[in-house]
Amino acid sequence: MKHLAAYLLLGLGGNTSPSASDVKSVLESVGIEADDERLDKLIEELSGKDINELIAEGSSKLASVPSGGAGGAGAASGGAAAGGAAAAEEKVEEKEEEKEESDDDMGFGLFD
Numbered sequence: 001m002k003h004l005a006a007y008l009l010l011g012l013g014g015n016t017s018p019s020a021s022d023v024k025s026v027l028e029s030v031g032i033e034a035d036d037e038r039l040d041k042l043i044e045e046l047s048g049k050d051i052n053e054l055i056a057e058g059s060s061k062l063a064s065v066p067s068g069g070a071g072g073a074g075a076a077s078g079g080a081a082a083g084g085a086a087a088a089e090e091k092v093e094e095k096e097e098e099k100e101e102s103d104d105d106m107g108f109g110l111f112d
Contacts, residue, residue, distance in 0.1 A: 002032055003042050011051045019043065 006026040010018035020043050024034045046054070 002027060003034065003039050007042060007046065008051065016050075017047070 003023055006023045007018050009026060010022055015022060020034075020036075020039050023039055023043070027034045
């Protein structure tokens with residue numbers, strides 16, 4: 001990830017085709033040692049490709065991936081099936097909260 005971040009920084013800086021030595025110099029400027037194997041693989045994969053096009057393509061692919069919004073609905077429906085038990089637990093929790101609120105009678109306040 002650090003290699004990709006350095007590559008993207010170089011791209012933002014105007015270097016449309018950063019080399020491995022360019023990426024290494026960025027990483028070394030902040031005290032990070034580059035992994036030559038991963039860096040070479042990254043340069044190989046990105047050589048000759050436009051970064052903006054790759055980002056746009058990746059964004060469109062991520063848009064089609066479910067992000068877990070429907071997962072909560074399934075859990076909520078499961079919780080509704082056990083509604084009686086959940087209601088009993090809520091009553092117990094309410095009683096416990098009332099006990100906690102009675103701590104205000106200790107003779108001092110938070111901002112005194």
